[in-house]
Amino acid sequence: MASDSDYDDDFMVDTDDIMDGDSDSDFASSLSVSDNDEADDMAFDGAFAEKHERKAYEVEFSVQSVRNLVDSQNKEIEQVTTILGLPSKDAATLLRYFRWNKERLFERYMDAPENVLRSAGVSNFYNKNDTKHTIILAKDLPSTQQPFTCDICCDDDASLATAAVACGHRFCINCYQQYLTQKIKEDGESRRIECPQDKCNVIVDEATVQQVVDDKTWARYRELLNRTFVDDNDFLRWCPAPDCEYAVECHVPSTSLTSIVPTVQCACGDVFCFGCGLPDHQPAICSIVKKWLQKCLDDSETANWISAHTKECPKCHSTIEKNGGCNHMTCRKCRHEFCWVCMGPWSEHGTSWYNCNRFDERSSSEARESQTQSRLSLERYLHYYNRYANHEQSAKLDQDLYQKTEKKMEEMQQTSDLSWIEVQFLKKAVDITVQCRMTLKWTYAFAFYLSKTNQTAIFEDNQRDLEMATEQLSELLEKPLEREKIAQLRQAVLDKAVYVKHRREILLEDTAKGLLEGRWSFIVDVK
Template sequence: MSSGSMSEDDFVASDYEDGFDSQEEDSDMEYEQTEDIGFSDMVTEKQRQKAYEVDFTVLPLTEIQAAQASASNHVAGILGVTQDQAAALLRSFKWNKERLVERYMDHAQEILDQSGVVLDDTKLRLIKRPKGFVCMICFDDSPNGGAVGLRCGHVFCQACYDQYLTQKIIEEGECRKILCPETGCNVVIDEPTIKSVVQPSVMERYHQLQDRAYVEDLDNLRWCPAPNCENAVECRLPHSSFTTIVPTVLCGCGYKFCFGCGQGDHQPAPCGLVKMWQKKCADDSETANWISAHTKECSKCQSTIEKNGGCNHMTCRKCKYEFCWVCMGPWSEHGTSWYNCNRYEESSSTDARDQQAKSRASLERYLHYYNRFANHEQSAKLDRDLYMKTEKKMEEMQRTSDLSWIEVQFLKKAVDVLTSCRMTLRWTYAFAFYLARDNMTELFEDNQRDLEVAVEALSELLEKPIEKEKIPELRQQVLDKTVYVGSRREVVLEDTAKGLADGRWDFFVEFGKV
């Protein structure tokens, strides 16, 4: 388990101060108890120091399982049931212990039935086939073999029950409530029955699904989305605050992501703006914008018309309305000016021209931000290729100088910072797209420009070939540029985060939590 609010800038600075010996955990972190979900004294949180940081805790799978066991034992002692029965009850209430105990005291049997918990399990699981038994799934009437029945009285052969449960668990990923195979029966199959029927590998998957469901049921927990990572992250910020802060967390596996929406780090843009921007880039809205910029609508029936000749006298094919392509006014008002419109001040055509101009301006504005957004995304992908080149450069430096492997790590750290700053720059353009124009926007763009200039300077420096006699000079330049780039990124993130918290930014759209 690890906890804290480490930023990229802290990462860079600490490495330089400690001779590039990366420190992933802080031994001086303060601890606080979180008894409501069973982590007790294991959970730690570090006091947030920067406006764009949030407090979080990384929890490995073993601690997730320990938290479930702790909560189950606690409830089992209160209700007088077994730990497995308590766990099943808690899953039905999404691990809300207080609500479960309160409801159980008043409606015990109802809660047991809804949760699929049977206190007297001697009547359950494998039984002998009764006389005249016919499995209503496979219609096997053989007296030999086992059968499975629940308190509802519906009995099926063991093979069909095994196949049914295996499909529910393996193929459908069900673990909360698996109902009796009988059509229309709402009796829940309890865990002891499942365990007695399915193969051990299926039961193992069942428990894995229960672990995943535990994290998904709690608002302050989220699984790390990185492939093959089994860590979860705890963040106690209320979801209502995600419009004023971007809750970026760093998993123990090294993957940085947004706790609010589960996507990769998108600071400084809040989740709501990110969702709107992605939709705008992905759907057909910009295709429609292009059509609007290159075509016009008939003033009478609103059919879309594309000009295919030089004549300005247009006739709508749908409604036969005649109008002027230049001013969009009725052609009947043009007199003898058949092909040369000079009527730019008439009210009948001004609105149409304004709408066309706004459409073109809207498209140009969108493309301005989108092209820069996409450019930094592409540059970040190319910068990742620097990792392989950087390793070769590091090996070359060792061969041609007296620097140790630790001392040449500055190149790799520089690429890490460069990639992180590219991602930040990428999302500053999505952020800026929705900003209303004012003095604060100009200040934001100044900070954005300074970061962009610094990033390009560092990128250019890292692309330079290594000259043996200039290695000490190159090393110092890279160190200085890396620290400066990190500081400019911090300025951008700090300013935008404080502006969100203070309500200083004026957006021309409304966005809510995701």
């Protein structure tokens, strides 16, 4: 998950638009990213608190509350009402028919207004002998409509309340209410609820629905209208987090998704891709993510062994189970230190010989002699998938660190002169570690589809540096507390966390610029 400070410049939320039951102060305190960052980052000596210009891998976006969405719809309706001179209820029906595309609506309406009104289910014709009131008692109807009989239930009681829309087809209020309730609650309809009369396509307007149905059904109707408004808008997307009622607005067109990864953060804290709705997958673009996930699904039977959480020690072949996020393993039997990912000696991973992230491309002649080309292709896939899955698993295991970290923070506060604010650096460091694990996970999907060029070598160098630094930070976080070394540990974690965050920014910045400049070439069609 991206850290809050990554989105200081782009996170725009109107603190006046509060959900019912929330106070302005609560809302502002929960969503004021820059203020929260400054508090959290005091322990980092201001390392992450500074403002920065928008980077190449960041996009502008805003979070919209339910009230924002309603206000936006009302503004659109008011504009159409003013320009076309129609009642607001008819303007709303037209906008929903054209999926809130005002330009298309104006163009079609100017060419053939009557045809557009008819197609959209709008009727501006009222019988002179009829009443324009939606609800009226049967006995109060004009004489031309007496006696009244409901065509649905056949009740002809003069004291019946009746309802109708502009088309004039009138039914008793009970039947109308049952009809609308079924359409809204059971069928989930809101945009195109037609008159109950057979073969009448006139739309039941919003005002009529509000008058006829109960409060609970009306609330559901409004919720459905808001959902259709967001679903019809290319620059709005609902936050995918469970029970979140916010939408995110981001003006990145779908045609730009081959060169931009539009990562956004909702007010609830969830970080996701605006383009596809999946959790943040920087630096891989949406089309690569789709291809990779499909490939992993198709090849899952072939690569079943990868899902196992145990491996053999390279030296004594003892079975070892990984129980933490750090990839620095020490065999309990022979004390051999090795890397869980590549199974190589750990001593090489802190030096210039560190090469864990690269796939060793053997020469074609050697490949033909040792194995078939298909086998080499599978081996290449397994190389990248193994590292992809490992970082995913390590991120999940690092999540367990939060509970351990909280206890460690309490212990550190009790055994030293550090305040609660000053020990927050541990939690922040865990946040950065998990964030980098997820970034590294998707770098392997990205690298799998990259063509081998000089630019690929630069990407792999950045990938290696981030991976090595993340491992070192993860190892520091798992160290047991020693009272006399708390100050040294704190400084080491602070320094390493700053460095890791910086390495992640370098990798994402270079990758994002490469996408925008068309510098990367892929072995598949990403368009």
